[in-house]
Each structure stands twice: as structure tokens, then as C-alpha cells.
Amino acid sequence: MRLPRKIIRTGRVTEPAPVDAGPRPALPPAADRLRGSLQIRQVDAGSCNGCEAEFAAAFGPVYDAERFGVRLVASPRHADALVVTGPVTKNMAGPLVNTFEATPGPKLVIALGDCARDCGVFAGGYGVAGSVADIVPVDIEIPGCPPTPEAIIVALRRIVDP
């Protein structure tokens, strides 16, 4: 029985929640109704996959975003928030809009990472259609290239646990 021993020896991996030190920006009204339960559909609209790596880490055992009532879901129909990464490419602009349309209100759009906010180093690429805000209305921005899992947790907690 190797696995039981590993489980016992590993113990709890999750670390205490990162402290939210920064100034709290005003939240959109839709966030009021998502207190305590936030289901997320992540959309890679052109990212280099660095943001995906850190977003996945935020849901890993060390940061455990799920403990705050945040969960990843399979369909935008089940989602309350879209987490969009990357500059929006010309090929992903349509799918992004479709995903936004397929999400029932009240809903939030979270632009994750510098590219999502202002196209980052990819600004001016002939395949880039614009930042996320150029394509769908953005409610919350998380800066960083890529944002650290701590930053992601802090931003998500502001929604579920204001």
C-alpha cells in the first residue's frame, strides 16, 4: 500500500491564503450575485500558455482556489465568469464572442495577464485582433506576465469573498 503511506506522509499541502494588500478596485454589480460561488470557464484567446500554467497552478493543491468556492466548469452554460488569456487573435475573436454569448448572466469577464490587458509583447502582430476589452466587455483585470498564482487567488477572492 504505497499510496496511503504517501498520503499520510504528505499531509496538507495547501498554504494559507495569500494576503490581499492592494487597494480593492470597485467590483461590477454582477459580482454581488456571485458571492460564495464562482464557476469559471477559461478561454485561451491567443496566449503563449504561460498564463495557463499559472492559472492551473492556482487550482493545484498548493493554492487550492476551490476552497474559496471557485470551480472550473466544462461548459460556458455552467459558468459565471470567463477568464480570458492572451491577446485575442483574429482566429479567436469569433470563438471568444460566441463563448461570451453562451454564458448566462449575471457574468463577469476577467482578463488574465498583460497580453489580455494590452496585448503585451504581441501588440502589432498581424494575427492579433486586439486586447480582450476590444472584443468583449472586461470587468476585472489581473496584471502580470504571467500573473502569479497568489495574484490570481487574490483577484478571485475579491469576487467570492468581498
Place this chain on the structure above:
Amino acid sequence: MQAGLVALSGVCVALALAPTVLAEPLERATTVVSGIADGAPITTDGVYLQLSGIQAGLSPLLLATGLAVMMIAALAVVRRSRVRRTTRGIPAWGCGRTVQTARMEYTATSFAEPLQRVFDDVLHPEIDVDVDHHTESRHYVQAIRYRLHTRDAFEHRLYLPLLAVARRWGDGARRIQNGSIHRYLAYSLFTLIIVLLVSR
């Protein structure tokens, strides 16, 4: 065709809700066939059904009523909470794409395929996948064709052998009775002798 289906399903629903209607005629029929008439196997008071052999009861009518009540209750909860939220029609979710074609709709063949796979030892489906590719490289595919043929197991394992046996019998019978009066007279004679020998 649809009218027939609707009528049949209507009868099914009616029987499901009030099987007691048929309980008595069925009972009489079974009594006649089996010859056993020691009390009614099913007793009913119109709402409940009771088996008399073992302790078992059922009330389809009340079950249906209960189901309807629960559904109305659920609907009421949903409706109440939906006051501020309107229903919005929207294309089916296509993973971000908008174009859904008829080819993306699930097919009956596909619906049955998993079961067919599970019972492939019985059904013996014959599957062919032909792939045409360029002569220079097999990784440039030009066309793919799929063929599935399932032989009916009952037909092949039961009906056809039975028919074959019957045909052999028939062939034998044809040889025996070929229309000759003499031969029939001979049969009669032999039969008579056998009957006499047996009855002696």
C-alpha cells in the same frame, strides 16, 4: 405512420396508469388456460393492486399523481426564482464555433454502437474501413469509407438452420410422395400390416 405510433403509445400510457382495467379479463384467461382457479392472483380496489401469492402491492395511478405533484412543485420553485431573469434563446454550444451541420448530429447507428461492441461476440458485426491515400505517402488521405454489416444472429443461428431442416424434411417427403398410385397403395399395404402386427 405517426398516427399508429401515437395510438399505440396512448394505449401503453393508459394501461400504465390503470392496469386494473385489464386485471380481471387476464385473470379469467389465465384460469382457463392453466386450469388453476384457487383464488384471484391479483386483487384490486381500483387504486391499489395487490398480488395474492406474495405480499406485493402497487398503485400506478398514485405514482403518476405523485410524480405530477413533484414536477409542479419543482416548476414552482424554478418559476419563482426566475422572476428577474428572462429566458434567452441561443444556438447550441459548439465549443466556440457557430456552424453546426447535420453531420454533427448524433446518429442511430452511433447510439447503438457501444452496445453492439459489448455484444460483438454474439452479433459478429463486419466492419470495413477503406482508406485511399496518395501513392507517394500514406499520410495524404484522399477518401475514407466505412461499412458496417451486422448479420441478424437469430436469423443465422436459429431461423436459417430451422428452415434448412424443414427443407430437408420437405425434400425427403417429396421423394416419398411422387404421385404414383402404385406407391401409395404399397404404403397403405405396409401400414396395414404394421397396424395388424402391432394390434395383435
Place this chain on the structure above:
Amino acid sequence: MTWFTSLDRVIETTPAGLRDRFVELLTNGHRLALVAAHHDPPIDGAVGVGTIRVVYVMVAGPPDTRLELHVRLPTDEAMLPSLAGVSFSAGRFEREMQDLFGIRLVGHHQPGRLVLHQHWPDGWYPMRHDAGPQPDFRDETQSYPFITVEGPGVYEIPVGPVHAGIIEPGHFRFSVVGETILNVKARLWFVHKGIERLFQGRSPDGGVELAERISGDTAVGHSLAYCLAIERATGTVPPPAAQLLRAMLLELERLYNHVTDLGAMGNDVGFGIAHAHTMRIRERLLRLNNEITGHRLLRGGVYPGGARATWLPQASTLAAIHDDIHDVVEFMMANATVVDRFTGTAVLSTDDAAQIGTLGYVARASGISTDARREHAFADLYQNLTVPLLTGGDVMSRFEIRVAEIDASIALLTEFLPNAQMGEHRTPLDPVVGPGHGVGLVEGWRGTIAHRVEIGSDGRLTRVKIVDPSFFNWPALPVALAGDTIVPDFPLANKSFNQSYAGNDL
């Protein structure tokens, strides 16, 4: 031109002579590493639209051998005889050039669009220097012409570009009967941003931030390939201490990515506990990365002419991570269901892997021994390298090869540690005189990465061609599935390949 670039022998050839030279090199044991088209403006202010130049980089090793075939075509009549019949990967490079440079292909079996989606305008070639403003896009309902599988009851499952997990965008079209996959086609390039064009006009140092973001999980692999190419083009020789640090960063990158994949494959068969443990180990590695380079994804460690590290791990830390990983591997392999799901799933035969030109662990799990650390070593560091090789070609082989590579990486790191020095180690780039070009080949964690740079007389980048191993490996996935894989095994099969979308799409 410097002495260094003369290592890359250039053979000028004509469109008519191309095929023979190419086949000759292939039969001599060379591999096609990269094809780059260039649109050269007219020289010295001459009138005209310039010429199209196509460069084929053929490599072999060891010893490290690189040859370049150069073909020139007139811009207005750019017709290129196709090599698709003799090299599958050449056929894909050709379609890429067709889309981006407007090169017409002669004799290609499937000359359809590859990089540009159907809604991009016709006749506009974004990589030409005189491309001009972008015309209007067409309606997005225009769909890629997928092969229609004929037969009763066949239907298509469209998956993506928006997936259910945290997965990069790509569209997969399955032709299916029930659960049986008859055909799969991957439609990629959803995240095509035009990175190669963004490099143009930057200084060599200014290209690093882009190179690090070609594929976020391969920051070291790509930035190193880029830097090696720049150094070849400019004749710069980085100090040995920098080369050692680079080699260490490369292994650290392999380590955190391979570990993640092991658990992710477990997760795809519903064995979430394996994923939880590998995510924990991965976090430990990412924090180690952060200490070493100041960035969790190892950015900032490699730059033209040098490398830096602000901290170095203890050998005991590496040993502890090694044991931790092996605990996880052990309990995964003790689970009969996991072993059953991995074994025999999505088999890529050695023959197919060779014909498609696969690289990295995908190739090594299918019996093809390839490793740029051995064939194109950038420094004299890899005498004790072990290149594991398996022949099964199934998911299990791709799992086991990763485990073996993790062991090899930790062995290398432990070997390098005593000689490694913290701090900055850099040879300043020579002030560039005259134009130059160079190729960088690096064994990234997914396989061999190839960059080819050209630097203009003003010291600015005029062309950077990037090839992630995913470009070679993506076509292998549908081939591996075509056997008797069932639909619910696809996510596992895909994860066992784990190709980069960003690195492929550029």
C-alpha cells in the same frame, strides 16, 4: 561573414535541381530541420518587387552537421516544386510558405491552406515585406474542408477551439461511429499571432522577450535556440560558465514540464491523486526556478552571449525531488486500471513516427533515437548523457520515457552542479558588421527546437524562423489514433503527446 557561420554550408540550387539535392541529402542521413522563406527587397534601391528566397536547413549528427539549400524564385512568379512526396514535413513547411509568402506549389498532394484560416483574405501574404494593409476578412462561417468519411451512421464530433479544461485552442474534427474513431483532423493555428514578423526590425537583445513567449512552457528552450542562432550569426562565443548555466536551465525546464505531464496523464484516466501530487512537486520546482532566475517559468536566464543565475539548488534538493517523483510513479504504476488505460492506447508505430518526422519524447517512445543534445550539442557537456529509448509507441511508452528523461535530467543537473557558478556570465555581442545568419538547435523538453535568424547590415533582425517540435509532431497524433482508439481515450492520448499550440501556431 564570420568564421562561425561558415560551419553552416550553403548550397545554392535551382527550383529544377532542388528535389535531387534534397533527396540526396535525405538518403545521406540528413533530416529536414527547418524551411524558411524570405522576401528580399530589391537591392540598392533597384526597381521591382524583390525576390523570394527559400532556405532548407538539413542537419545530421553527431558530429554536428548542418547544410542549407537555397532556392531563389521571382516574386511575381514564385513557383516552387513540392517535396511533399519525399518528405511529409517538407509538405507542411511548403503550405506554410504558400499562405504567408504567396509561393505557389507545384505537385503538392494537399495544397490547401494551413496557417491562415478560411476567413483570411485571399491574395494577401502577411510575411511579404510589401504586404500592405490587411484587407477585410471574410465571414467566419467558411469552414476548413475536412475529409468527409462516407458510410452509414458516420457523424462528426467537433471539439474546440474552446475546450472544457485549461487547454490551448485547437479544433479537432472526429469522424466517428459510436465510440470508434474513423478519422481525426486537427485544425490548429487559432493562436497565430504573427510572432516571426514581430521579430523583424528588433535588435538581437530585443528579440529575447519574444523568444521567451513563443511557448510559455518552453521559455529556456526557445530563448536558447534563438540565442545560439544569434551567436552563430554574429560569431559570438559565450563563456563556458554561461553554457553550463544554460544546460542546467534547460534541464530544469524539462523537469517541471515532464513532472506535470505524468500527473496530467493520471488525471485524464480519473486518477486525480496523481495529479495533485505532481502539481505539488511542480510548484516546488517553479519556486526553485524563481530563486534561480527570478521568474517561475525560467525567463531572464538566457540572453545573447550569456546566461545568469541568482541562486543554485542543492544536490540534496534534487535528490529529494527525484525520490518524490518516483513515489508518485510507483503508486501510479501500482494501479491496475491506470496501467490498463495506458497500455496499448494510441500506438504510434516506428515507421509512422519516422515518416512523419517526429521529434522528442514522441519519437523516442516510438523507437526513434533523436536528441539534439547528442546530435547538435551547443557545448562540450553531454558526454554522460543517456538518451532513453522505447519502442512501444503507446501512451505507456510516452509515460515511461518521461520518467526515464526525468532521471536523466536530474543526473545531468547533479553532474553540472559542482562546476556551476552563480551570477552573470556574458560575452558582449560583437558590433555587427555586415549581414549574417545562423541556426540554433536545442533539445527542448518537447524535442528539437530550431531557430534560424538573419541579421541585416544595420545589426537589426531581418528574419527569424522558428520551428517548435510540435510543428513536426502534431500530425502524428491523428495517425496514432487511427488504429482502434475509442473517443473517450482521446484526451489521454492527446495529453501523452502534449504538443504546444502556441509554439506551433506562432
Place this chain on the structure above:
Amino acid sequence: MSVSGIAVALLQVALTIAVAPVLVGLMRKIRARLEGRIGPPISQPWRDLRKLLGKQRLVSANTGWVFSLAPLVLIASAALVAAIVPFLSTRSALDQVGDLFAVVYLLLLGTVFLSLAGLDAGTAFGGMGASRAMTITAIAEPTVLVAIFALSVSSGSSNLGAIVSSTLANPSTAASPQSLLAFAALAVVTIAETGRLPVDNPSAHLELTMIHEAMILEYSGPDLALLELAAHLRLVVFLGLLANLFVPWGIATTVQPLHLLGAAAAVLVKITVLAAIIAVVEVFIAKLRLFRVPELLAASFVLAFLAVTVSFFLA
């Protein structure tokens, strides 16, 4: 049908609805803890449901009445079963309304409607989920019937109240071979029908591997809330059925409030223990290859068949 009997039935429904989401929350918590995580609070499923009820309802184009009806049928059938099954007292008013066969087919009605809803939207995923669910159900059904038959033979009745009373009267039957075999068979079916590992993975979100979730991909808002709650209810009902059929002790044989309170505590403990066992076991096992699932179900059928055989010999 007495008033007190109806009250017991309604009490059972209310209790099940209140407990089901918490139980699922508990199972997620156990998994999280074993994975070294803290995990969401146990009340998280309730929070999710409350939020879903306040969300917009999206109706996919090309869907018909089945799409709107399915969530109602699913939750109503699960709730009705919760009313019939003797969780609290053997004197539930509905005991004579439906026997064990009726209960199983009510649950099956929900499965069928969910599959129809999956097909209704006309998407590939929905159809795929429906086909898989029906394949599993088709193979699981014979097991259920044969296992129930074994129980009915040994207790002389197919009515739940009677089976439970019979076990209470002869405690030794609970440990009889036929009872244990039938329990094992029904346990496998429970796992399959509630979409737990190793048949379906409730915590993975990959379109191509899903069974249950593939059928509900198109639902949103209140409809989704109903479907989620129904899934939670079905789990509790299945577990409660298993618990009280085979280990009925603690159940009230009257309708006195104090006895009912004790019975509620007893059944909660039993269900929680079963749920905890499932949650722990799920951490240690992986999901079977789709076409190994029929092998698992075939094994459960063999168990059920043995149960019947044994019950005839020992009768």
C-alpha cells in the same frame, strides 16, 4: 393512507433534499483532504444551487419540450423515490404505492429523460453521453431486477416496508449469503447509475470522456440547479436504499416523532458512512476504459444471479 403516513413521506423528501447537497459537499471535502487540499466548504453545493437559481436560463435553439421537461422529471422522480423508500419509518404512507420494482423504474425514468434531453439539443456531446448512459443502464438493468428478485424471494415480498420488516424480524438474514451477494450487486449498480468512479468521473471536465455531464452541457441557471440537485438526490436515494434494505436497524416501526428523530439520525449516519467510503475509495481508483465497464456490470450480474440461486436453495 393515513395523514401521519403522508407526513412521514413528506418529511423524508424534505430531509433528503436538505441532506443531499451537503453529502456531496462532504464527499468533495474528503477527496480534497486526501489530496492534501483544504477543499471547498461542505455547504458549497448549496451555495452553487442558490446562485444557479438566480441565473439566466438559456435555451438552445432546435431543442423541444423534452429539453424543458427533463429536469422536472429527473428531480420529481428522485423526490418521489425519496418519499417511498423507508428511510425513517416502515409505515410510510406510500409503501403500498410503489414496491421495489416501481422505485427502480422511477429512477430509470429519470435516466431515460436525461438521455432524451442529451439527444434533444442535437449536439455530438449530448448524443454521446446519452448513448453511453443508455449502454450502461441497459447492462445494469438485469442486475437490478435479479438482485431485487433475490431479496423478494427471501423476504416473501417486493414491498420495501415488508423487506425491511422481515430483516428486522430475522436479523440473521442480513448476513445471509444471498443478502450479501445482492448487496454487492446493487452497490456496483449504484456506482454506475450515480456516475461515480470507476464508471464516470464526477470531478473531470473533458467533453469526450464524460457521461453524465455530457448530457447536461446545454443546461444553465435554474434548469441546471434542478439537474444538479436531482443528481445529488439520486445519490442519496441509492445510498439510503442500500443502507436500509440491508442494514435496516434504527428505522422506526411507528410514526411517533421521537422514533422518527432517532430513525433520521440512524439513516444519516448510515448514508454518511457509505458516502465517505465511496469518497475514500474513489481516491484510490482510476476510471475504467469505457468498454471495461460492461465487464464490471457483468460481474455484478453474476453476483445477483448467485444471490437468486442461493436464496432458492436456502429458502
